[in-house]
Amino acid sequence: MQSRLMPIMRIVTIVLVIAIGIVLFLTLRHLFTNDRTPRTQLERAVYAAEDAVRATPEDAAARIKLAAAYLEAGSLVYAREQAEIAVRLAPADPATYYILGLVQARQGDNAAAIESYLRAVGMEGQMAAFYQDVWTALSVAYEREGDIEPALDAVNRALSYGPENALLVTRRAEIYEHDESWAEALYDYYLATRFVPDHAPALEGIERLSRDHPDIAAEVRARVDADFTGGMESTTTP
Numbered sequence: 714m715q716s717r718l719m720p721i722m723r724i725v726t727i728v729l730v731i732a733i734g735i736v737l738f739l740t741l742r743h744l745f746t747n748d749r750t751p752r753t754q755l756e757r758a759v760y761a762a763e764d765a766v767r768a769t770p771e772d773a774a775a776r777i778k779l780a781a782a783y784l785e786a787g788s789l790v791y792a793r794e795q796a797e798i799a800v801r802l803a804p805a806d807p808a809t810y811y812i813l814g815l816v817q818a819r820q821g822d823n824a825a826a827i828e829s830y831l832r833a834v835g836m837e838g839q840m841a842a843f844y845q846d847v848w849t850a851l852s853v854a855y856e857r858e859g860d861i862e863p864a865l866d867a868v869n870r871a872l873s874y875g876p877e878n879a880l881l882v883t884r885r886a887e888i889y890e891h892d893e894s895w896a897e898a899l900y901d902y903y904l905a906t907r908f909v910p911d912h913a914p915a916l917e918g919i920e921r922l923s924r925d926h927p928d929i930a931a932e933v934r935a936r937v938d939a940d941f942t943g944g945m946e947s948t949t950t951p
Contacts, residue, residue: 758782766795773803780812784819792816807836811847814854823854830854834870845874849881852888861892879909886918895926896933903937 762779769775776799783792796813803809814829830851834844848871855864868885872878886901899922905915923930 755782755786759786771802773799773806773809776802777808777812780816784812784816789816789820793820805836805838807833807839807847808843810836811843811850814847814850818850818854818857823857826854827851827858841874845871845881848874849884852884856888856891861888864888877908879905879912879915882908883912883915883918886915890918890922895922896929898922899926899929899933900937903933907941 759779759782762775762782765772765775766779776795780792780795780799783789783795793813793816796809796816799806799809800813810829810833814826814833817823817829818826830847833847834851848867852864852867852871855861855867865885865888868881868888872881872885875881882901882905886898886905889895889898889901899919902915902918902922905912906919909915
């Protein structure tokens with residue numbers, strides 16, 4: 714009787730060992746693949762945004778924050794998905810179109826980004842700083858498409874929300890330089906240093922254009938001295 718039970722007991726023991734091994738494997742896999750312990754500040758931001766969406770899935774603002782977190786992390790497909798959901802949830806909120814445009818631009822779809830940005834700036838409900846940011850992004854998208862005039866118009870619209878902005882004046886100078894409008898570019902680089910004297914990109918632009926285009930350097934310098942000495946009433950049009 715005992716001799717007949719021995720093979721059965723061995724089989725049961727083997728099955729139990731295999732079962733314990735499978736359970737252990739699945740447990741370890743669960744622990745490693747579902748570890749939500751943030752390792753970086755960016756991961757903390759992503760996890761927090763995901764938790765907020767799980768708590769309030771119909772909240773467009775939460776979707777915008779999650780899209781922005783995914784965008785920062787480089788997860789463009791997920792960012793686009795969240796931005797499009799945000800637009801569906803709050804089609805009258807310009808912030809939803811802005812985040813969608815940012816994602817589209819990062820994906821290289823500048824034409825779609827321009828359309829989204831234009832929707833955003835055509836709506837009310839946000840502070841001046843928001844519209845300045847959108848017009849700035851719009852200028853970048855236009856320039857990438859090779860549309861210099863709309864790019865300049867967009868950056869000037871951005872400057873209308875705060876003209877003494879060295880970053881935006883430098884942005885306009887870069888557009889002029891891209892268009893090989895050397896005198897206008899050099900003037901704007903000088904103008905940027907009027908607001909921030911040690912602004913490195915502007916100083917580098919002045920040095921570069923003065924070196925590469927000495928024929929216009931003296932003329933622009935004289936114009937700058939005259940304008941700065943006499944006072945400048947407007948900075949949106951050089």
